[in-house]
Amino acid sequence: MEHLRQLTRRIVNRININLRGPKVDCGPYALELIPEEKFAQFYAFYGLSPDLPLHLKFKNSCLAGSYLLGRCTVEHSLIYKTDIRGDEFKRKGTHFDYEGLSIPLHHDEKVVIKDSFLIKTLVHNFSHDPENLEEFVIKNTLSLHHANIHGAPMEGAFLGPFATVDLTSLHDCVIGTFAYVQVGELSHQWIEPGMVWVRSEGSFDFRYRFPLEPLKKYIDMKPNERPTGMLFDFVESKKQEFESIYSRVQNQPPFSTKGASVSPYAVVKPKTLIGENVLVAQRAYVENSSLGRGSNAQENCYIIDSTLDGNNVTAHGGKIINSTLGQNVFVGFNAFVHGKPNAIITIGKDSIIMPHAVIDAQEPVTIPENTLVWGLVTCQKDLELNSVSLDKLAQVDGKWEQGSMVFQGHGKAFVEAFKHRITHILEANGAFFDGKDMGGHAQKGQDISFNIIQPYAEGPFRGMYPTMDIRHLVD
Template sequence: MLQLQRLTESIIARINVNLRKHGFDAGKSLREQIRMDQFTNFYAFYGLTSEHPLLFRFERSSLSGSYLLGKCVVLDSIVYKSDVRGDELKRRTGRFDVEGMPVPMHTDESIHIRDSYLIKTLVHNFSHDPMYPESFPIHNTASMFYANIHGSPSEGCFMGAFSTVDLTTVRNCVIGDFAYVQTGELFGERVEPGHIWIRSEGNFDFSYKHPKSVLKRYVGSEPGKRPDGVFMKFLDQRKPDYERVFGYLYATEPEHTAKGSFVSRYSVVKGKSHIGENALVAQRAYVEESWLGKGANAQENCYILHSRLDGLDVTAHGGKVIHTRLGRKVFVGFNAFLRGTPEFKLKIGEGGIVMPHTIIDLREPLEIPPATIVWGYVRCAEDLKRNSISIEELSKVRGRIKVGGMTFEGDGGTFVTGFAGRIEHILEANGAFYDGFDNAGHAQMTKNIKYNIIQPYSDTDLMGIYPSMRIYPMEYQS
C-alpha cells in the first residue's frame, strides 16, 4: 500500500498548489475517502471494438473498478470505479470547427489523465477547447462521487460530489457539490454548491441556486465525509445488484434485445422491462420494471425505475427517473432526480426539458405540460409555477427575466435553439435514428464490443497499483 499512499499524497500536493488562491485543502476530502483495501478488490476493464481507435497507456496508477474505451492515457493517477468513455473523441479524418473556423487535426484525440484522483466519475465527450484539439486533458484534478467531466479539459481543479462540468475548460477552480457549470471556460473561480450556471458569452446567462436546506437533505456532503443524503441512500440500496454484475471476472451477455439497440452487460435490467429498437443502456445504468421506447437511452449512472419512456427520450449521465411517464423527446439533464411514487405519479409532456441537477420529489401527482422547461426543486404544482417556463415563452425573451429563484439574461431564442440542437445531436450520436443502414450511433457501433480485464498487484508495497502497460491496435500487413 506504500506506493498507493505516496501517490495519493503527491496528487493532493499538486491540487493544493493549483488551488492555493482559494486556500483549499484537497486532502481533507480525499484522505481516507476510500479504504485502501478497496483498491485490490475490483478489476479494471477496457472495451475493444473495430469502430473505435485503440490506445491505452497506464503507468504508475490505480484503476480499480474503472472502465475505459477509446484512446486513454492514465499516468500517476487514481481512477476509482469511474467510466472514461472515449467513444466521441475527435478523429483526425473528421472535422472540428470553432465559431465556423476549421481546426486541423494532426492525430486522433485522446483522453489524458495525469496526477488526478477521480472517484466514481464519468468522463465523456471531447475537448471543445481549440487549445486542445488532439488531447482532452484532466491534470492535477480531483472529482468526488458521481461527478461528470463532460467534454471539459480540467487543470488544477476540485469537483464536489454530484457536480458536473459540461463543455467548459476549467483551470484552478473549485466546483461545489451538485453544482452544474456550462460556461465555455472558467479560470480561478469558486462555484457554490448547488449553483446551476449556463452561460454563452454575449448570448445568454441562466442561473439558479439550490437552497442550502435542499442540498443538506439530498447531497448531505461535508468535507472529509462520504455524501449521506437522499441521493447516496438511493444508490446504496441498489449496490447489491451491481455487485452481482461486477462480481464475476466476465459478465454474462445480456438477453436478446430489440433491433438496433444495445444493453451493456455491465448494466442492471430487472423485472418486466422492455428495451425498444435503437435504445441504448450504457454500462452502470439501471433499469427496473420500465419501458424504454424506440430511440430512448439510459446513460452511465442513470436509474430508470417503474417508468415509461415513450421514445427518443434522453436521460443524460446520472439522471434518475422513478414512477414517471416521459412523453416523446423529453430531455432529462445530468444528475437530475425525478421521483414520483405509486400514489403520486409524475408525467412530463412531449418535448419537455428537465434542466441538469433538477430535483422533482413529489408529494402529490403532477403533470408537466408539453414543451416546458423545468429547473430547481419541485414537490407540487405550486412549486412548478416557480420553477418552470414554456419553451415558447422563453424563446421570446430579449433581456432579463426572473422566475422564482431562476434568473435569465440575454436571448431566449438562442438558448432554446441551442438546447434543441444539442438534444438532436445526442439522439443522433446514440443511434436513435438508425434505419438498418444509415445513421448508426453508439447503440449500433458498440453492439459487438468485447471487454478485457486487468488487475492490480495484490501484495507488497505495490498493492492497489496496476502494472504499467501500453496497448496498441493490431497493424495488418498485406
Template sequence: MKQMKQLIDRIISRVNVNLNEFEFDTEGFVKNAIDYEKLLKFYAFYGITSHHPIYFHFKNSNVAGSYFLGKCYVGRSAIYKSDVRGDELKRKGDNIRCAKDIPLVEDEMITIRDSLLYKTLVHSNSHNLESPEQFGIHNTISAHYVNIHGTTLEGCFLGPFATVDLMNLHSCIVGEFAYVQAGELFHRKIDPGTVWVRSQNFEFKYKFRNDILDNFVGVNSSSQPRGIIYDFVKEREHDYEKLFDVMNLEPIKAPDSSAVNRYALVQGKINIGENVLVAQRAFLDNAVMGDGSNAQENTYIIHSNLSKNCITAHGGKIIYSDIGRETFVGFNSFLNGKPDARIKIGEGCIVMPHTIIDSDAPIKIPDEHLIWGFIGSGEDIKNHTIALDDLAEVRDTLRIGKMVFTGKGSVFIDAFRRRINQILLTNGALFHEGEDRGHAQDDQNISFNIIQPYRTGEHNGLYPSIRIKP
C-alpha cells in the same frame, strides 16, 4: 502499499497547490474516501470494438473497478470505479471550427495525469481549441458521481454529484451538486447547488436553497456526501455486484438495432424498443424504453415509462414517472415519483440538469416546457417551469422565483434542441436502413478485457505499466 500511498499524497499536494488561493485542502476528502484495501479488490476493464481506435496506456496508477473505451492514457493517477468513455473522441482529419477550419493531425486522446477520479464519469470530447487532440484532466480531484463531460481540467476540485460540461476550468472549485457550462473559467469557486449555463447570447442561473440542497446532497464532517440522493444510489450499489463477479452473462433481450451494455443492471419487467441505448452502469427496473430512447451511464429508470426519443443524460434518475416523447432529462436530475404520486412530463420538454422533483402528490407538467430547480408540490410548478413558446419571446431579462435568465430565449431553445438532436444522432436513435449508426449499434459487439493490480511486493496496489495497441 507504500507506493500507492505516496501516489495519493502526490495527487493531494498537486491539487492543493493549484487551489492555494482558496485556502482549500483536499486531504480531508481523500483520506476519508480512500479505502486502500478496496483498491486491491476490484479489477479494471476495457472495451474494444472495430469502430473505436484502440490505445490504452496505464502507468504508475491504480484504476480499480474502472472502465475504459477508446484512446486513453492514465499516468500517476488513481481512478476508482469510474467510467472513462472515449467513444466520442475526435478523429484524425476531423475539422475543428474556429476562424478557419483546422483538421486534426492525429486522433484525440483522453489524458489523465496526477489526478484522483472517484466514481466519476468522463465522456465526450475536448472543447479546448488550444489542444483539440487532447482531452486533458490534470492535477484534479473529483468526488462521488461527478460528470466530466467534454471539459478540460487543470488543478480543480469537483464536489459530489457536480457536473462540468463542454468547457475549460483552471484552478477552480465546483461545489456539490453544482452544474456549470460557462465557457472558460479561471480561479473560480462555484457554490454548491448552482446551475449555471452561459454563452454569448444567453445566461441561465439558478441556485438551490441551502436547506433543500443539504437534504438531498450534503457533505458531512468527514467531507463525504450525504443526503437523499446519495442514499438512493448507495442503497442500490450492492445490486451491481453480481455483474462484476463473472465476465460473461446471458445477453438481455433487445431488438437487433439496440444495445444493452454487459455492465448495465436490468431487472423486473422490461420493454426495450428499437434503436435504444442502455449504457454501462445504467439501472433499469420495471421500465419501458421507447424507440430511440437512452439510459446513459449512472442513470436509473425505475417503474417508469420513456416514450420515443427520450434522453436520460448521465446520472439522471427517473422513478415512478412517465416521460413524453422527445423529452430531455438532464444530468443528475432526480425525478422521484411515488407509486400513488407519479410524475408526468409532457412531450418535447427540457428538464434542466440537476433538477429535483420530489412530491407526495402527483405532478403533471404540460408539453413543451422548460423545467428547473426544486419542485416539491404542485404549487412549485409555477416558479420552476415556463412554456418554451413564452421563453422564446424573452429578449432581455426574465426572473421566475430564484431563476434568472438573460439574453435571447429563442437562441437558448434552439441551442438546446440542436444538442438534443446531436445526442439522438450520436446514440443511434435515428438509425434507419443502415444509415446514421450510433452507439446503440456500434456498442453491440464490445469485447471486454480485465486487468488487475499487484497484490504483494513493492508495487502492491499499483497496476503494472500496460500499453495496449491494435
C-alpha cells in the same frame, strides 16, 4: 500499500498547489476517503471495438473498478470505479470549427489523466478547448462521487459529489456539491453548491441557485466524511445489484432487440421492455420500465417503474422513478425525477428537465408539453416559479427573473441551442437508425468485447497496476 499511499499524498499536494488561489485543501476530501483494501479488490476493464481507435497507456496508477474505451493515458493517478468513455472523441482528419476558423486534427484525440484522483466519475465527450484539440487533459484534479466531466478539460480542479462540468474548460476552480456549469471557460472561480449556470458568451446566461438547507436533504458532504443525503443513499441502495455483474468478465444481456444495445455491465431487472434503437449504457439501472424506440439510459442512470414513450434522453446520472414521459423528453445530468406510487410524475412531450433539477413529488405532478423545468419541485404549485413554456422563453430578450432563476439574453437562442443538442445526442446514440447507415452508439455498442486488468494482490505495490501499453493488433 506504501506506493498507493505515496501516490495519494503526491496527488493531494499537486492539487492544493493549483487551488492556493481559492485557498482550498482537498486533503480532507481525498485522504482515506476510500478504504485502502478497496483499491486491490476490483479489476479494471476496457472495451475493444473495430470502430474505435485503441491506445491505452497506464503508468504508476490505480484503475480499481474503472472502465476505459478508446484512447487514454493515465499517469500518477487514482481512478476508482470511474468510466472513461472515448467513443465520441474527435478523429484524425476531421475539422474543429471555432469562431469562423476550421482547424484540422493531426491525430485521433485522447484523454490524458495526470496527477488526479477521480472517484466514481464519468468522463465523456470530446474536448471543446480549441487550443488543445488532440488531447483532453485532466490534470491535478480531484473529482468526487458521481460527478460528470463531460467534454471539459481541466487543470487544478476540485469537483464535489454529484457536480457536473459540461463543455467547459477549468483552470484552478472549485465546483461545489451538486453544482452544474456549462459556460465555456472558467479560471480561479469557486462555484457554490447547488449552482446551475448555463452561459453562451454574448447570447444568453441562465442561473439558478438551490437553497442550501433543502439541498442538504438530497446531497451534502463535510470534510473527512462520506457524502450524505437522499441522492447518495439512493445510489448506495442499488450498489449490490451490480456486484454479480462485476464478479465476472462479461455476461450477456437477457434479450436482443433490433438496433438496440444493452451493456453487459448494466442492470436490467424483470418486467422491462427495450424498444428498437435503445441504448442502455454501462452502470445504468433499469427496472420494471418501458423504454420506447430511440430512448437511452446513459451511464449512472436509474429508470424504475417508469414509461418513456420514445426518443427520450436520460443524460448521465439522471434518475427517473414512478414517472411517465412523453416523446422527446430530455432529463438532464444528475436530475432526480422522483415520483411515488401515489404521486406519479407525468411529463409532456418535448419538455426539458434541466440538469440537476429535483422533482421530488409529494403529490401527483403534471408537467405540460414543451416546458422547461429547473430547481426544486415538490408539488404542482412549485411549477409556477420553477418552469416556463419553451414558447414563452423563446420570446424573452433581455433580463427576466422568476423565483430564484435569473435569465439574461436571447431566450430563442437558449431554446434552439438546447433542442439542437438533444437532436445531436439522439443521432449520436443511434435513435434514428434505419438499418442503412453505420448507426450510432446503440448499434456500434453491439460489437464491443471486454478485457480485464488486475492490480498487484500483495506486497508494496498492492492496489497498484503494472505499467501497460495496449494497442490494436495492427497499429
